[in-house]
Amino acid sequence: MPLYEYTCKACEHSFEALVTARAATAVACPKCAGTELDRLIGLPAPGRVVEGAPATNCRGDGPPCGAAWCGRKGNG
Numbered sequence: 828m829p830l831y832e833y834t835c836k837a838c839e840h841s842f843e844a845l846v847t848a849r850a851a852t853a854v855a856c857p858k859c860a861g862t863e864l865d866r867l868i869g870l871p872a873p874g875r876v877v878e879g880a881p882a883t884n885c886r887g888d889g890p891p892c893g894a895a896w897c898g899r900k901g902n903g
Contacts, residue, residue, distance in 0.1 A: 835859060836865060
């Protein structure tokens with residue numbers, strides 16, 4: 828189930844909700860029960876770090892990508 832972050836248009840309360848495809852229309856604000864919500868854009872969770880695993884790029888199919896935001900570093 829994906830975790831989404833919402834902001835209620837009525838009371839401006841921000842909250843997170845685990846949402847299935849079937850329940851996507853049933854999400855309501857836990858503070859005021861409002862159903863007019865803005866779903867915020869979220870970033871994917873970082874991958875699990877495994878000790879001793881070789882460094883790879885963000886796709887996992889080669890050497891580190893070298894992007895400034897990428898947490899994976901090469902061995903030199």
